[in-house]
Amino acid sequence: MIANKISEPIYITRPLLPDLGVISNSLHEIWESKRVTNNGAKERLLEQELKDYLGVEHLSLFNNGTLALLLGFRALGLKGEVITTPFTFPATVQALDWNGLTPVFCDVEPETMTIDATKIERLITEKTSAILGVHVFGNPCNVNKIQEIADKYQLKVIYDGAHAFGMKLDDKPISDYGDMTMFSFHATKLFNTIEGGALIFKDHRVASKLAMLKNFGLDGPENVILSGLNAKMNEVQAAIGLEVLKLVKEERGKRHAIKESYEQYLASIAGIRILTSSEKDNSSYQYFVIEINEEKYGRSRDWLHDELKRNNIFARKYFYPLCSGFSWYKGLESVNPDNLLQANAAVQRTLALPYYGDLGLELVQSICEIIKKGYKKTKQTSDM
Numbered sequence: 001m002i003a004n005k006i007s008e009p010i011y012i013t014r015p016l017l018p019d020l021g022v023i024s025n026s027l028h029e030i031w032e033s034k035r036v037t038n039n040g041a042k043e044r045l046l047e048q049e050l051k052d053y054l055g056v057e058h059l060s061l062f063n064n065g066t067l068a069l070l071l072g073f074r075a076l077g078l079k080g081e082v083i084t085t086p087f088t089f090p091a092t093v094q095a096l097d098w099n100g101l102t103p104v105f106c107d108v109e110p111e112t113m114t115i116d117a118t119k120i121e122r123l124i125t126e127k128t129s130a131i132l133g134v135h136v137f138g139n140p141c142n143v144n145k146i147q148e149i150a151d152k153y154q155l156k157v158i159y160d161g162a163h164a165f166g167m168k169l170d171d172k173p174i175s176d177y178g179d180m181t182m183f184s185f186h187a188t189k190l191f192n193t194i195e196g197g198a199l200i201f202k203d204h205r206v207a208s209k210l211a212m213l214k215n216f217g218l219d220g221p222e223n224v225i226l227s228g229l230n231a232k233m234n235e236v237q238a239a240i241g242l243e244v245l246k247l248v249k250e251e252r253g254k255r256h257a258i259k260e261s262y263e264q265y266l267a268s269i270a271g272i273r274i275l276t277s278s279e280k281d282n283s284s285y286q287y288f289v290i291e292i293n294e295e296k297y298g299r300s301r302d303w304l305h306d307e308l309k310r311n312n313i314f315a316r317k318y319f320y321p322l323c324s325g326f327s328w329y330k331g332l333e334s335v336n337p338d339n340l341l342q343a344n345a346a347v348q349r350t351l352a353l354p355y356y357g358d359l360g361l362e363l364v365q366s367i368c369e370i371i372k373k374g375y376k377k378t379k380q381t382s383d384m
């Protein structure tokens with residue numbers, strides 16, 4: 001019994017876009033100024049507004065999150081090996097690759113699916129220069145334990161915070177933990193500039209380095225002192241960001257209602273666990289992700305993914321596949337699945353469901369009914 005037949009394809013997210021008329025006004029200003037990129041007025045304003053919004057001191061904008069991360073590693077002078085998680089989006093580890101850094105894969109915690117801090121220490125060698133954690137689905141890493149290890153071995157700590165924009169942990173901005181945090185402003189992210197990203201960092205000396213690295217290593221018009229890249233945010237991106245930022249609060253409220261509705265419907269289904277942090281003000285409102293326990297639910301994640309698809313719901317296996325399985329890492333000792341048991345389980349069990357403000361509660365109900373209908377009593381469950 002599906003409440004509403006779903007006629008249009010439903011995807012896991014939809015970009016939060018400002019009114020076109022408002023953007024047209026901003027474009028007008030940019031055209032008038034004739035300054036369309038390279039540290040323009042909109043970029044500087046967005047930088048300031050984001051600092052205020054996030055409550056942080058040092059922030060630098062980029063044309064996407066991947067290049068932000070890539071140049072962040074460079075600015076911190078990372079070398080050799082970086083201990084990280086295989087359960088992430090490819091960008092996290094590809095930013096290491098492009099710096100000639102070797103990822104050392106550490107297993108994840110089954111509860112939060114973030115890097116398992118208790119397994120980091122045994123992976124440290126003399127080549128280790130940093131720990132790179134990911135706040136998966138807005139679940140914060142075990143930041144205190146990670147910092148403790150980093151302090152003991154003098155390692156840098158960097159977080160991929162692509163899912164953690166605006167989050168707080170113990171009343172502090174999440175980016176207060178570690179040396180550096182990256183936020184992605186891709187169209188799929190709650191706060192977006194269509195493509196874009198930012199780094200937040202502790203050491204103020206990193207600011208001038210990043211400014212050069214994202215602009216061809218230029219120090220003034222005639223002085224090239226670093227091997228840089230082009231990773232600047234342009235004025236159109238910044239203008240969109242300034243308008244999207246005004247919509248974030250309302251969007252978070254709408255997503256909160258959707259999240260509550262999902263939580264209510266899914267609570268009674270055996271074998272379905274909600275992975276997105278549930279405390280009210282502490283949610284990132286980025287994704288709504290469930291874990292399917294095949295033994296209890298009676299069906300696999302892949303079955304549910306395909307069943308939803310048959311109903312026009314395009315849920316996503318996220319993250320999938322596991323980064324440690326990439327062909328170019330073959331031969332690395334740390335990709336051995338025996339040491340990545342939880343990560344290998346996670347990648348088979350997680351599914352991101354549609355989640356955006358305008359999804360509507362009726363659709364949430366329909367999606368949950370499909371999930372509920374899929375439940376199949378198994379020997380184990382009926383015996384209990």
Ligand SMILES: *Cc1c(COP(=O)(O)O)cnc(C)c1O
Binds near residue numbers: 088184186196
């Ligand atoms: C979105 C995302 C990125 C990539 O950011 P871009 O801005 O698209 O380059 C990196 N890591 C994670 C975990 C992400 O979700």
